Amino acid sequence: xxxxxxxxxxxxxxxxxxxxxxxxxxxxxxxxxxxxxxxxxxxxxxxxxxxxxxxxxxxxxxxxxxxxxxxxxxxxxxxxxxxxxxxxxxxxxxxxxxxxxxxxxxxxxxxxxxxxxxxxxxxxxxxxxxxxxxxxxxxxxxxxxxxxxxxxxxxxxxxxxxxxxxxxxxxxxxxxxxxxxxxxxxxxxxxxxxxxxxxxxxxxxxxxxxxxxxxxxxxxxxxxxxxxxxxxxxxxxxxxxxxxxxxxxxxxxxxxxxxxxxxxxxxxxxxxxxxxxxxxxxxxxxxxxxxxxxxxxxxxxxxxxxxxxxxxxxxxxxxxxxxxxxxxxxxxxxxxxxxxxxxxxxxxxxxxxxxxxxxxxxxxxxxxxxxxxxxxxxxxxxxxxxxxxxxxxxxxxxxxxxxxxxxxxxxxxxxxxxxxxxxxxxxxxxxxxxxxxxxxxxxxxxxxxxxxxxxxxxxxxxxxxxxxxxxxxxxxxxxxxxxxxxxxxxxxxxxxxxxxxxxxxxxxxxxxxxxxxxxxxxxxxxxxxxxxxxxxxxxxxxxxxxx
Amino acid sequence: xxxxxxxxxxxxxxxxxxxxxxxxxxxxxxxxxxxxxxxxxxxxxxxxxxxxxxxxxxxxxxxxxxxxxxxxxxxxxxxxxxxxxxxxxxxxxxxxxxxxxxxxxxxxxxxxxxxxxxxxxxxxxxxxxxxxxxxxxxxxxxxxxxxxxxxxxxxxxxxx
Numbered sequence: 001x002x003x004x005x006x007x008x009x010x011x012x013x014x015x016x017x018x019x020x021x022x023x024x025x026x027x028x029x030x031x032x033x034x035x036x037x038x039x040x041x042x043x044x045x046x047x048x049x050x051x052x053x054x055x056x057x058x059x060x061x062x063x064x065x066x067x068x069x070x071x072x073x074x075x076x077x078x079x080x081x082x083x084x085x086x087x088x089x090x091x092x093x094x095x096x097x098x099x100x101x102x103x104x105x106x107x108x109x110x111x112x113x114x115x116x117x118x119x120x121x122x123x124x125x126x127x128x129x130x131x132x133x134x135x136x137x138x139x140x141x142x143x144x145x146x147x148x149x150x151x152x153x154x155x156x157x158x159x160x161x162x163x164x165x166x167x168x169x170x171x172x173x174x175x176x177x178x179x180x181x182x183x184x185x186x187x188x189x190x191x192x193x194x195x196x197x198x199x200x201x202x203x204x205x206x207x208x209x210x211x212x213x214x215x216x217x218x219x220x221x222x223x224x225x226x227x228x229x230x231x232x233x234x235x236x237x238x239x240x241x242x243x244x245x246x247x248x249x250x251x252x253x254x255x256x257x258x259x260x261x262x263x264x265x266x267x268x269x270x271x272x273x274x275x276x277x278x279x280x281x282x283x284x285x286x287x288x289x290x291x292x293x294x295x296x297x298x299x300x301x302x303x304x305x306x307x308x309x310x311x312x313x314x315x316x317x318x319x320x321x322x323x324x325x326x327x328x329x330x331x332x333x334x335x336x337x338x339x340x341x342x343x344x345x346x347x348x349x350x351x352x353x354x355x356x357x358x359x360x361x362x363x364x365x366x367x368x369x370x371x372x373x374x375x376x377x378x379x380x381x382x383x384x385x386x387x388x389x390x391x392x393x394x395x396x397x398x399x400x401x402x403x404x405x406x407x408x409x410x411x412x413x414x415x416x417x418x419x420x421x422x423x424x425x426x427x428x429x430x431x432x433x434x435x436x437x438x439x440x441x442x443x444x445x446x447x448x449x450x451x452x453x454x455x456x457x458x459x460x461x462x463x464x465x466x467x468x469x470x471x472x473x474x475x476x477x478x479x480x481x482x483x484x485x486x487x488x489x490x491x492x493x494x495x496x497x498x499x500x501x502x503x504x505x506x507x508x509x510x511x512x513x514x515x516x517x518x519x520x521x522x523x524x525x526x527x528x529x530x531x532x533x534x535x536x537x538x539x540x541x542x543x544x545x546x547x
Numbered sequence: 548x549x550x551x552x553x554x555x556x557x558x559x560x561x562x563x564x565x566x567x568x569x570x571x572x573x574x575x576x577x578x579x580x581x582x583x584x585x586x587x588x589x590x591x592x593x594x595x596x597x598x599x600x601x602x603x604x605x606x607x608x609x610x611x612x613x614x615x616x617x618x619x620x621x622x623x624x625x626x627x628x629x630x631x632x633x634x635x636x637x638x639x640x641x642x643x644x645x646x647x648x649x650x651x652x653x654x655x656x657x658x659x660x661x662x663x664x665x666x667x668x669x670x671x672x673x674x675x676x677x678x679x680x681x682x683x684x685x686x687x688x689x690x691x692x693x694x695x696x697x698x699x700x701x702x703x704x705x706x707x
Contacts, residue, residue, distance in 0.1 A: 227678060
């Protein structure tokens, strides 16, 4: 029956070799021992059978050709068993995930491999670092290509992780039981940005040096508040953070080795541990979020493709489910409309992985990773621009270091972390723009988020800000009231208005998240395209004055 | 009538916490405490106790041709030294916002990174810088000037 209904044309194995004994896992295989065979013959026979037995001892379940062996293929493998054995058809639709999570993970794997390659030549000491990157670029075989792929995979990872978060948010996938995984995802976002930042500094060129300087001073920026209050002498968290980051009171070899350590050891380890938790939790939380009526909403053609689940007597019973708490995958829920993860899910994942690799390699072929002049502590780059994903941050840092670099990011992360605990509704889980308000609210919020950011920025660019009007104004006022905090306040106020207007926490979250995305986009575009030397406004980089 | 002062415990009425459990729990807490103690000692490592930075006090030979109001920037240092009728003073060129090196201009100083402007005495006139550029302690001898980047003096202090 399994053979007949298998839509993939796999037949029960009849081929010789490793697949022969799949139906009897763990059996010794080979011809029956002859009765009068002496030990030497037996030895030769064992020797001949050794490669096959070695292979089979590693892959005990045999070829994944039946439902049972497909299951054991997954849960008998330490890496694959982070997946569940069967996957719901809803999870496999393109529109459910757009493959963004796997794209992020794939980009991480690509940076891991290419990063290890770069470590063969990279030397984390100021002058030597720059020369070794130059060597990698111009002398080392495939060095430039590896560095380009590494750099592009890092960029792809940042884009994919932001889009992945947006997907999880807009499909309301953060709701119970997935709140904790939302938090883990948020931590992964922060670690991703940390990896990007620390990696950016390693070439020890002008951009790297001034980015470390600015980053370290952002870490020191709580002094902006402690100085204004006059308590820095007793309480100086800013100075402590800077010292911890740089290992010295200036940017030098100590700082470089610390960023190197963070980039190649500490952050990747944290990343890998968090990724393991993130993936494992997906399975534990019952797979990807899907609407309650997902089974009915699947197109008829897809539903009919799903052949009966139990084509053989189950090797494990569902008795265990009786002692498991509610909301776990198997409780009160038949495995209908699911397909074996091997091959359906894994082939989809491999497809996304190859696509990511293709994108990174293609970008690496058309665009080289930049390398400016060697670091010069006496002359800052003008403009000194961070990589594009930090330019939104740099834009609000240009109003107040502490607010833009520490307080607003902390508020944003706290706000994002609280979303699943404040939105306890169940309406619309697993649907794009699900919940009260839905698509129109998302569109309106996008307009509000875009409008507020553009208007406040335009005002500040055209008319200046408090310091230009009242030169004697206390610093605390500038720290508290500046375009960055104003945009944040407008977003928060609008979201609270949405909670009242729609009588729904989800509507407020939808408004806030959409505004946050729009603010990120607007500030990033302004920082990237419209800011020139001295961080002045220019309509185009073509208008920048020559040096 | 005698009332038993301490009713005997039984399997159905056990002690609030058995001795075995108490020992187990306290050893777990002891382990946690020991690890925490060790950890606190360990994280002192990355906070450097001795900093490998160069001396913050250095000698400057001002050129004889240095005009009033014209800055002299010693090579490799982020300090502008001025000499005029009232004496010599030194102003830091490190932006108080995020540490970029400011550029002396006719009106004062400009920061290339985020557009802060400073007046000739170092006070902020525009942009995100939270504080004025500090003035450093200067000592003048017959032939040379010593600047101490480690000691700030009030704005307007002239020497020599």
